[in-house]
């Protein structure tokens with residue numbers, strides 16, 4: 299049987315695989331890689347929301363237009379509501 303000498307994407311160790319497209323050396327590393335992927339997605343979503351909030355605050359403090367400020371205040375409320383919806387424990 300052909301085996302492929304690969305490097306585990308999770309722990310970095312060399313391992314022999316039956317398939318050339320194997321990514322991890324075993325179930326423990328596969329599970330860790332999956333969890334790390336989920337955590338990375340949470341960080342990415344939180345970072346995007348924080349950037350949106352920062353841009354909105356900057357726009358709010360940069361305008362004297364009352365209508366625009368009211369719109370931006372609603373946007374900030376929507377951002378806060380989205381954060382509370384996604385991460386209730388942090389609200």
Ligand SMILES: [Zn+2]
Pocket residue numbers: 306307308309310311322323324327
């Ligand atoms: Zn591994």
